[in-house]
Amino acid sequence: MGTREALVEAATTLLDDGGVAAVTLREVGRQVxxxxxxxxxxxxxxxxLLAAVAAAExxxxxxxxxxAAARRRSPEAALRAVLHHYIAWALERPARFRLVFxxxxxxxxxxxxxxxxxxxxxxxxxxxxxxxxVLPAGDPVRMASLLRATAHGAADLAAAGHLAxxxxxxxxxxxxxxxxxxxxxxxVR
Amino acid sequence: MGTREALVEAATTLLDDGGVAAVTLREVGRQVxxxxxxxxxxxxxxxxLLAAVAAAExxxxxxxxxxAAARRRSPEAALRAVLHHYIAWALERPARFRLVFxxxxxxxxxxxxxxxxxxxxxxxxxxxxxxxxVLPAGDPVRMASLLRATAHGAADLAAAGHLAxxxxxxxxxxxxxxxxxxxxxxxVR
DNA sequence: ACCTGAACACCGTTCAAGT
DNA sequence: ACCTGAACACCGTTCAAGT
Numbered sequence: 465m466g467t468r469e470a471l472v473e474a475a476t477t478l479l480d481d482g483g484v485a486a487v488t489l490r491e492v493g494r495q496v497x498x499x500x501x502x503x504x505x506x507x508x509x510x511x512x513l514l515a516a517v518a519a520a521e522x523x524x525x526x527x528x529x530x531x532a533a534a535r536r537r538s539p540e541a542a543l544r545a546v547l548h549h550y551i552a553w554a555l556e557r558p559a560r561f562r563l564v565f566x567x568x569x570x571x572x573x574x575x576x577x578x579x580x581x582x583x584x585x586x587x588x589x590x591x592x593x594x595x596x597x598v599l600p601a602g603d604p605v606r607m608a609s610l611l612r613a614t615a616h617g618a619a620d621l622a623a624a625g626h627l628a629x630x631x632x633x634x635x636x637x638x639x640x641x642x643x644x645x646x647x648x649x650x651x652v653r
Numbered sequence: 654m655g656t657r658e659a660l661v662e663a664a665t666t667l668l669d670d671g672g673v674a675a676v677t678l679r680e681v682g683r684q685v686x687x688x689x690x691x692x693x694x695x696x697x698x699x700x701x702l703l704a705a706v707a708a709a710e711x712x713x714x715x716x717x718x719x720x721a722a723a724r725r726r727s728p729e730a731a732l733r734a735v736l737h738h739y740i741a742w743a744l745e746r747p748a749r750f751r752l753v754f755x756x757x758x759x760x761x762x763x764x765x766x767x768x769x770x771x772x773x774x775x776x777x778x779x780x781x782x783x784x785x786x787v788l789p790a791g792d793p794v795r796m797a798s799l800l801r802a803t804a805h806g807a808a809d810l811a812a813a814g815h816l817a818x819x820x821x822x823x824x825x826x827x828x829x830x831x832x833x834x835x836x837x838x839x840x841v842r
Numbered sequence: 843a844c845c846t847g848a849a850c851a852c853c854g855t856t857c858a859a860g861t
Numbered sequence: 862a863c864c865t866g867a868a869c870a871c872c873g874t875t876c877a878a879g880t
Binding site: 483558562565566567568579600605606609610612613614615616617618619620621623624625626627634635637639640643644647648650651653 | 672747751754755756757768789794795798799801802803804805806807808809810812813815816823824826828829832833836837839840842
């Protein structure tokens with residue numbers, strides 16, 4: 465494995481274990497067994513190393529989601545699986561999730577490309593579900609954005625502990641997404 | 654103005670101008686005209702200073718949202734105003750928005766209380782709109798969570814530039830929330 | 843009760859130098 | 862082309878000391 469890949473891998477592990485604050489170039493170098501500024505031979509800055517981590521995660525996610533969707537019989541089941549996967553990802557790897565959707569000062573081509581591809585796959589799936597009459601008609605891009613916004617918001621709020629504060633009505637993020645799908649289906653005429 | 658309030662105010666300004674990374678205890682002290690460790694006489698750590706900033710912001714937001722809602726004639730218009738306010742907040746003050754919903758390692762009583770009160774006000778409003786027959790019946794806590802998740806997700810994705818990548822179907826966060834309200838209304842029987 | 847100044851153990855980044 | 866070690870200008874936090 466090249467030094468570059470090793471640096472990305474070590475940064476990912478540090479991110480999972482201690483959040484983005486735990487990712488220091490010095491500790492990354494230590495893990496890989498190089499000096500604390502060897503990373504500068506592969507990345508112009510710490511932020512660009514983090515962008516590489518985020519892009520790799522997004523690419524992995526897209527792969528996993530594509531295979532999960534392919535396993536389902538109906539486009540409806542595939543769409544539900546994709547949304548549930550999105551939420552499971554946010555809850556299991558909150559640091560990676562937050563990194564990917566964090567505020568980037570650098571424009572990483574790798575990162576924007578990965579995000580765009582994920583969006584496109586989602587739109588195709590939504591269009592298929594609409595064609596099956598399970599979701600209301602309308603611009604599939606806009607419908608996909610609505611579904612993604614809800615899944616993203618539910619996952620982000622849940623990860624931050626702002627969703628369920630105990631009590632009767634508290635819903636899991638998965639339930640909220642299912643509620644949305646049910647309401648949308650109920651709105652089909 | 655006491656030193657404590659001055660520290661919170663200076664931290665808020667630094668947050669707006671340069672993001673959370675720009676908030677250093679040394680710079681906060683500089684702005685207020687005290688030494689770089691005077692903050693420790695008011696806050697046990699930097700994170701608790703940031704928690705105070707977040708709590709103050711949340712309290713301000715709640716006030717503003719309450720008055721905006723009170724100005725509307727129908728509960729439906731009030732609910733829409735609240736959701737649009739939420740989005741406008743995220744887009745105008747992204748650093749504050751992200752701080753409030755960031756991952757907290759410290760448990761700030763002030764912060765959880767403010768979050769709980771905001772949630773309660775939202776639930777009451779949703780129940781009123783349901784009673785008017787404009788939203789489907791069902792647990793108002795769960796319906797409020799769905800609306801909040803969508804508004805939050807749309808705002809967060811938009812703030813990160815992950816929502817509209819140009820092109821025809823690209824929807825603003827406000828449009829997505831309106832779409833949701835329209836679909837939910839369409840699902841009322 | 844509140845504040846200061848020195849000190850400690852960290853950072854990211856730069857640079858001259860090595861292979 | 863890739864890496865190292867010293868150096869610089871920062872950090873958060875602690876502590877002894879002052880009023």
